[in-house]
Each structure stands twice: as C-alpha cells, then as structure tokens.
Amino acid sequence: MSTRRRLFIQLVPVAGSGLLAGRAWAQAMVDEKDPQAAALGNAADAAKVDKAKYPKFAAGQACSSCALLQAKAGAAAGPCPLFPGKQVSAKGWCSAYAKKS
Numbered sequence: 049m050s051t052r053r054r055l056f057i058q059l060v061p062v063a064g065s066g067l068l069a070g071r072a073w074a075q076a077m078v079d080e081k082d083p084q085a086a087a088l089g090n091a092a093d094a095a096k097v098d099k100a101k102y103p104k105f106a107a108g109q110a111c112s113s114c115a116l117l118q119a120k121a122g123a124a125a126g127p128c129p130l131f132p133g134k135q136v137s138a139k140g141w142c143s144a145y146a147k148k149s
C-alpha cells in the first residue's frame with residue numbers, strides 16, 4: 049500500500065468525526081442557566097423576560113431584530129458573539145440587545 053493511500057485511509061475517519069463534531073456544535077443552544085446567559089438575562093423566549101428586572105426590554109425586541117445575531121433572515125436560531133459556540137433562539141432576548149439599523 050502506498051504511503052499516500054495509507055495517509056488517506058487514516059485521515060478520512062478523522063475528517064468525518066470532525067464534521068460530526070462541527071454539526072453537534074452548530075446545534076448547541078444557549079442554556080438560560082449558563083452563568084453568562086443568566087448574567088445577561090438571556091431568555092429563549094422574549095415573552096418570558098422579567099420586565100421588572102430588565103426595564104430596558106420593550107415589547108417586540110428579540111434576537112431576530114438584534115444587530116448581534118449572525119443568522120439568515122427568518123432562521124429559527126443562530127450564533128451570537130456573546131455566546132461563542134452556541135446558538136440563540138431568534139425569539140430570545142438578552143440585556144445586550146441592540147436593534148438592527
């Protein structure tokens with residue numbers, strides 16, 4: 049067996065497992081109980097934001113209209129730089145909300 053062929057056979061499973069790991073990573077959602085999420089008042093559903101604790105919250109605000117959400121329009125969830133390696137719900141909210149211009 050050639051060295052090139054042997055290298056290919058050894059790398060294919062490694063590359064495949066990396067793709068699977070990447071897919072799992074992409075699907076991980078922020079847990080509201082995560083310390084950073086809790087500190088920012090993250091809610092997976094903006095309708096459940098504690099308005100007394102977060103008076104800055106206004107009806108209609110959600111991750112889907114936040115400038116920090118890195119998702120295609122209409123996506124149910126996407127990455128937010130405040131939660132590296134996780135996704136936030138488009139219906140969610142946190143106290144770092146910044147309306148898209």
Ligand code: SF4
Pocket residue numbers: 090110111112114115116117128129130136140141142143144145146
């Ligand atoms: Fe959602 Fe914006 Fe807060 Fe990120 S910064 S969790 S997109 S409201």
